[in-house]
Amino acid sequence: MRSEVPNSSRSMILRSDPDVSADVRDQRRLRDHDADVVIVGAGILGCALAVALGKQGRSVLLLEKSLKEPDRIVGELLQPGGVAALEKLGLRDCLDDIDAIPVYGYEVIYYGQGVEIPYPENANDPNRRRPEGRSFHHGRFIQKLRDAAMRTPNVNIVETTVTDIVKNGWTGQILGVQSQTKLNSDYYFGSLTVVADGYSSKFRKQYIKHQPVSRSKFWGLELIDTELPRPRHGHVVLGDSAPVLLYQIGTHETRALVDVPDNIPSASVKNGGVKSHLRNVVLPGLPKSVRPAFEAALDKGALRSMPNSWLPPTTNKTPGMVILGDAMNMRHPLTGGGMTVAFNDVVLLSELLNPEKVPDLGDTKVVLQQMSKFHWQRKNLTSVINILAQALYSLFAANGTDPSDPGYTTNYSLTLKPETADPQLRVLQLGCFRYFQMGGQCIDGPVGLLAGIIRQPFVLFYHFFAVALYSIWIMLRTRSLLRLPLTVVGGAAVFWKACVVIFPYIFSEVKV
């Protein structure tokens, strides 16, 4: 039996073929609705990915249900690690001309006492400059990103609402989407379909086994011409109620995000709803300078809310499709990490899917291999941000939570439920705040993690347990020696609590 190995001389035409020209690809996008990549959602992730892949020469269709400037209370503070990723993507100028405010670090206020936590200086910068974040109106930033995508060669943005995923009925490979453009049925096909349709993703359910869990909402207010205790810093206000975030997002506007746990009595309908909770419980705990504008905003009444969700990451395993952004992974927005994760994911993914490594995005086997690498390689940054956000929230929001709440972490550990407003958490909160007050390494590390600058999960682990031990030390110091045996038991309980707070999130990160 002669065996016939395919021989390249047969494809003589192949080799003399000029590269597929740009207009052919334009035509395929516009006429045939067919591209290398179809991206669902021109939000934070979708726009950046379209630009990155378009620049690599991929043909990209970016689909968005509304191209009007969004007016949302999300994604308004970009950490330095996100700014750096934007820069890598060549999108730094999207932060220009949107009245963005530089952010130099955080101000944490615990029961009225403040501590400044500046972003650490950049060890790699010869001038030892401190990196900066930016805060802004989300909608303006999004429009800049969409503009950039529109200007990128090989990319087209289409206003259309995606309604369904198209699947090869034989192999199950995803081939693109069905959609609704104005009143007409429409369709877009791609070798790779990227689902980046945000926090309430319509398409995640079929493909991801976890679903988001939310136990609180952020209620947003826009404060006009208010003076923050430390301008150009993000403010975290901690006290008896759940945390409040404050940051300036334009020359005259400051955003207040108030975390309101689900089912708390003070926000129940009986007690006058969220509005009276904000007025009676939250307002008194805010810095004095902020209260008038907060009250004015309350009177104006334009209250909006967003669920604060937790969705651990999963590996994309569906041939022909990847799910990214909030659709795939979310953490509490307390630390403002979502966009930083998104932009860094785009940087990493565009490296992994580079045409040199993956000549054909329709080669599902290779793409899936790269997606598995993606899942693990993104962790250096994202696991830090995910765990930090969740652990900090668990630590500081407990005071205001409803005891009947089944708890966030149910999915991951049924037995390890953080109790509400419990004494161990109090000890940890105080210890954490005192730890920050020591300054130096004790703030550079934690804020470097939060800023998306330090990409070492171990550093997070180290600081977290340093805080736990420091908390116990403070407890020991302040209690009388006579009660030592009790205090030792209490210390163990605090340590146990610290573990209960962090381990479920660590476990969630080591899963596939």
Place this chain on the structure above:
Amino acid sequence: MAAAAGNSFTSPAANALYGSGLDVKDVGGVLQRLFNGTSGWTIALTVFLMLVVYDQILYIYQKGSIAGPRLKIPFMGPFLDSVNPKFEGYKAKWDSGDLSCVSVFHKFVVIASTRDMARKVFNSPMYVKPCVVDVAQKLLRPTNWVFLDGKAHVDFRKGLNGLFTRRALELYLPGQEEVYDKYFAKFLKLSEDAGRKPIPFMSAFRELNCAVSCRTFVGHYTTDEAVRKIANDYYMITAALELVNFPIIIPFTKTWYGKKAADMVLEEFAKCAAKSKVRMAAGGDITCIMDGWVKAMLESQEYREKVAKGVPVDEANKPAILLREFTDFEISQTIFTFLFASQDASSSATTWLFQLMADRPDVFERVREEQLRVRDGDKDRKIDMDMMDKMVYTRAVVKETLRYRPPVLMVPYMVKKEFPVTASYTVPKGSMVVPTTYPALHDPEAYPDPDTFNPDRWITGTAEQQVKNWLVFGTGPHYCLGQTYAQLNLMAMIGKASLHLDWVHHATAQSETIKVFATIFPQDDCPLVFTKRE
């Protein structure tokens, strides 16, 4: 005759037995000796020899009165010949008798060579069904519609007929033209890159045809890159398609590569089917055969839904044929059969067409003149159906090419029950029977001076009336579904080429030698030089 064969089966063995002087009483002793005194090897050898004898006897029995070698090479028969088939070998076989036979491995093959014998096979669906070639079942999957038989086949085919009507074919012309333009530019570049020295163009023609087919069948649902991959890998499918193959697929053999390539094409077309369904449901226009079929399915479904709901439907709006909804895989399988049926035959015809025209400047000139005329002097005018109707001479050239060098020499069928093909010979059930086309198409009574290429026989001669001899596309219930499309494609392609290209054939001693590679090609793969015609 079966009796005669039976005699020759029993006597020699009987003679041998008696001649050795053994008595029935001794038989027990013989067996004992066999089992006691002989080694396993002897037994194996004995069994082997018995099988050899059985194989020969079976062959002789099946062969009966028809022509064929007197004995068979043990087991494999002329298998090695079929690995490297030669036109002359086939021709000798056809000339050896109206019916002749060979046996390869377990397969007994009867070849029907004359016009009437071939027609008889084509038109006997009671006794035969198509089997393409053995390996085709493995590549196309046994569930493929082309292996359907009887009413099931007729019904399925009815659902496809609408895709090849004149009105439907007109829709595909712009797509075809797009591909011609692209490939003509490539031909020029190939010759340019070769320093205007002749290079074989056979594989380039194969690629062109594959691209045209893909464009006509699945439109823009697949990328140019995918089409090129299909065109390139299709070679391996053809290579796997020998009349007779080793019965199982062994890794890294031709059939194995062929199967892999076929799977790739099936997957690509299944994707196209899923996309076509979505696009047609969104109200897209028909741009390819797949669209037409999917649209017909949607219309049937709509009709059924209306009927189920009790909505009155005007008879005029009832679909001509009610189709069920086919899965993506079923659609892919079916479209794949179109590619499968068209690719080798169309590539063969294209290659001969370019060669024959280049060798005959007078023919070339007349085609060119007609092409310009039907375009009212504008060589860039887009092709439409009325224009095609006016291409009388071009059509004659295409038909004469198909007659002179019929791409499909033989069409294998499977005998499903004892088939009394003549009064004196019955083809045994389970064998292969193969009607041929070439002898009918080179029959001097139907086509005087048959070995001369003469397009005028289709215009001023009587060739057009020889419908019984026109077996290029087969006949009977399985006649070629794509015959009109295939001829239009060849006419449109060569017509357009004549206006935009000049080409010169650098004939070699091998140019008129026929190479069999599933279909037929010039042995030297057609060395040509293309230049742009200003």
